[in-house]
Amino acid sequence: MKKPFVTLEQLKEITKKYPTPFHIYDEKGIRENARRLKEAFAWNSGFKEYFAVKATPNPFILKILQEEGCGADCSSMTELMLSEAIGFSGNDIMFSSNATPAEEFIKAREMNGTINLDDFTHIDFLEKVAGIPETISCRYNPGGVFKISTDIMDNPGEAKFGFTKEQMVEGFKILKSKGVKNFGIHSFLASNTVSNEYYPTLARVLFELAVELKEKTGADIKFINLSGGIGIPYMPDQEPNDIMVIGEGVRKTFEEVLVPAGMGEVSIFTELGRYMLAPYGHLVATAIHEKHIHKEYIGLDASAVNLMRPAMYGAYHHITVMGKEDGPCDHKYDITGSLCENNDKFAVDRMLPKIDMGDFLVIHDTGAHGFAMGYNYNGKLRSSELLLKEDGSVQLIRRAETPKDYFATFDFCDILKNIKY
Template sequence: MKKTFVTKEQLQQIVEQYPTPFHLYDEKGIRTCARNLQKAFSWNPGFKEYFAVKATPNPFILNILKEEGCGVDCSSLTELMMAKACGFAGDDIMFSSNVTPAEDFQYASELQAIINLDDFTHIDFLNNLVGIPETISCRYNPGGEFAISNTIMDNPGEAKYGLTKQQMMEGFQKLKELGAKHFGIHAFLASNTTTNEYYPTLARILFETAVELKEKTGVHIAFINLSGGVGIPYRPDEEPVDILAVGEGVRKAFEEVLVPAGMGDVAIYTELGRYMLAPNGCLVATAIHEKHIYKEYIGLDACAANLMRPAMYGSYHHITVAGKEDQPCDHKYDVTGGLCENNDKFAIDRMLPKIDKGDLIVIHDTGAHGFSMGYNYNGKLRSAELLLKEDGSAELIRRAETPEDYFATFDFTGLFKDL
């Protein structure tokens, strides 16, 4: 059974001040994940976690991770701006983007971030804008299917990201001629994997590629970024990834491939947004309606505008009815929001305890790619974000949107001046 990191009593106190819906994050859990990751890769002196800002773009969260020694992975101008506001600069920022506007590259250059190029044509594009920095990275796409033990994990050949191996060879040589001195390799081959073998398998592919690149181009490979992809157990019957075993698997590949090639100084980087934040966040909502037609429905004051993943991907998110954890799950519900879209459902045919109007509903594992994927369809307003601090108190870290916020971009019309 999945357990929440917050009790019904704590929630009742919180909702007295901050009405539902809201996303709630667990500071203690975030710090624990960061420390476990650091421990898993402590064998590599240059190791650094670059937290994917896209997963949870909140400066309060970023500051916690900064205190734990993490950098940030940014993919847009505004994410770079947030990173700067939080005090990140230089090689604490990895800028990985695609179809990148000129102004984004220019700002990343101003911050002296590590720029990770997604395409061979971006070499000339960047060079013509700001020149080529001494440290540069390229994103690698090996093509084909990515499999572990005959299980196909994903299909990189269908992904829009990265350079082919031949492009990596030619690109590194060209970047070297343009003044680059230190090179990085980055790749992302599968999403939300819950097998301990994913990172070690990916690492071995990248390590072997790095050795070949060094031998054929003579460049100095300074770091290898394993990116994201390490997932979490969204379902209660799934086992979590053993991050210590993952780190040990990568270390073994490092010792077997890079060290014999004289590349034992290579730093290992990660970008584990989901692993770090997803289990340490939840969406808290209130049951406000029930409907009895061909199926039984429970309507929440939250909707897909607050959590898009179930509607967009059919993703499973566990649901707990606060205070009814020990009651039998003997009622079958579709749990829905109020959007004018039939896919606005957090759960379909989910067995749960009897839900009464007014019950507090906790939707698990929304700490990454939850609030950040929100939107304003139907004029729905994005919720507040709260932080459950280590002392048990709750801190507002983003206020809920208001109608004035929704109409703010019409400020040139004067139509809503009396709101």
């Protein structure tokens, strides 16, 4: 059973100053997890994790990860700007984007970050708008389906990302002729895998590709980026990944494929988001309404604007009714928000302890792709973000939005000057 990293007593104190809903993150858990990842790949002297900024774009979180030796994987102008403000630059920046505007390539070049090209046609585009750097990476899409054992994990052939193998060969030749000296390879073939096989299987695909590219193009391949895809057990009965087993699996593949090819100095990179942060974030909300019609409903002061994964694609997030952790789960509820959309539900037909008005509900595993995917539909305002620090204190790391924030982009509109805040 999943257990919150905050207690009911802590929440009672926290909400005296910061009302629900809010996202709260566990600094101790984040740091310990980053250290486990680093230990799992310590066999590779050049290993580096580039945290996927899109997962949790908060400067306080990014600073913690920077202190733990992580870089930043950015995919937009504002993510580059945020990372630069924190102090990431040069080899600490990986810029992985697609359908990329010219100004974003220019910014990445100005920061001397490593550009991870998503498409063959981007070679000429990048050269035209920002110039070709000496170090560059290219994203590979093998097409078809991606399998682990007998299970189909994902369908790269339907994904919009990456070069074909033929384009990788030709692209490396072209880039080499344009002055590139250091090459990298990147691929992302499956999302949120709860399998220790995924990374080693992906590694074999990329390691074998690296050997082939070196033979056919003479490119000096400096790093291989295994990207993200290591997932977390959202369901309480799922077995979690074992990062030490994963790291050892990649090591064995490295020694089987790259070392015999004279490529034992290649660095391994990762760009994890969900694995790094998801379990260390909770959305905390209060039960404010109950409804008894064809089903039993509990209405929260949070909604899909605070966590859209369940509404977007039926994702499961475990829920703890605080103070009733040991109570019988003998009530069936739909847990809802207040949006004018019927899919605004955090849980459907969920068996939980009896919920009373005023109860705190902790929605688990929201530390990645939680707050970050928020929006303002129905004029709803984004919540605050809090950090539970290692010493037990709580720090506000993003204030809640106000109506003034919501209307700020209409500051040229005379009609709205009459609004009273």
